[in-house]
Amino acid sequence: MPYRLIIADDHQLLIDGLSAVLNTNTEWELLPAVNNGRELLYVLEREQVDLVLLDLNMPQLDGVKALSIIKRNYPKIKVLVLTNYGQPQLQAEIRKAGAEGYLLKNSPAALLREVIQLILEGGMHYSEAEETPAEENTWFLDDFMKRYQLTRREVEIIKMIGQELTSKEISDRLYISEFTVSTHRKNILRKLNLKNTAGVVNFARENSLI
Amino acid sequence: MPYRLIIADDHQLLIDGLSAVLNTNTEWELLPAVNNGRELLYVLEREQVDLVLLDLNMPQLDGVKALSIIKRNYPKIKVLVLTNYGQPQLQAEIRKAGAEGYLLKNSPAALLREVIQLILEGGMHYSEAEETPAEENTWFLDDFMKRYQLTRREVEIIKMIGQELTSKEISDRLYISEFTVSTHRKNILRKLNLKNTAGVVNFARENSLI
């Protein structure tokens, strides 16, 4: 009996693509895809599923939350998280929530298939990226940091503020004190000559940090 | 001789997917995909290309800028823009920049194929505006407000939050009480399902309110 897979992603084109890529194999069977977390939970209640390919950036019920619920209610179902950015702190969260794997969306199809096979056989896989976000990007980031006299940590926190996290949430993800986040925020506002959170978000977007 | 297509998108999985979906047809040929605007321009200089499938949200050189450059330097190359959100004002920009088509990423594969065929034969296709009758609302803001159930005042305040004003400053400018601004902010967060100021700023920018 083939393994039963389901894709949860809000981009239909990605779904069609994944389906095409994954249908080359007879060892697994694809259930009709769902477009958000709610739909996914609805299907999981009614169907027997072995592996969920889970997009993190979904409407309705976001990926991390959906993941926690799945792992709590259906511990046997394996989950492979697909995401856009390599966010190490998010990765820690995903790991903690119990996903069997984590893969960036900009991975080749062959790797995806390998990882799925690995997970179905009981393995785990966490994409190691992020350390090296491509040379050009590193260069860009260095230049950018120099221009604004920002440190790596500060840039990281600017991104997280832009992603609507509170200081508490940031401190939890980075495993540092809320006081420390507060210090970083102060330094960010001073260095960039901004006066509040809205300014930081605008800065983050204007500089393509999010 | 088949038409020559190229995909420009930073998500490898989407590329693999699109490739699989598009390879069902012999009337066109897919060039190796590129992951950002720079790479795309590099390829266009060296290869003969008929149609570009262009993602709007790319690193390095964003979609709209890449589009302008393509249309200026290679007016014969047709461009179909693929994007995440239906942003009517962005659509106007894309149209102005000369793209032959505009399609949301959450479109079925069949539609994508039809649209590509149409464009290659000299047609145009814009995802949303074409379908909505002109009598409805030519005023963007009305449509926008209806979509999110926002009032005029709320939109006004969203803009001001995006412009980094505090509630106090907003109340001063609008000659209303700070309490009133606070009420509006509450309603905004509730209606848009956001949790803080950063979310409002992101919303404002994603919807080109600032």
Next chain:
DNA sequence: CCAAAAATACTCATAATTAGGTATTGGCAA
């Protein structure tokens, strides 16, 4: 290795935002 920079953590104080309410007014449409 050593100095500088970065990251960490804390106190005290104030400002701003968020989360629950409730309530009144004016305008517009059925």
Next chain:
DNA sequence: TTGCCAATACCTAATTATGAGTATTTTTGG
């Protein structure tokens, strides 16, 4: 004209962010 909605205003309470400091540890570069 009557009922709904938008806009206004207020209250209490909790949470989050900002401002101005100080200080220690860790990391990094020369």
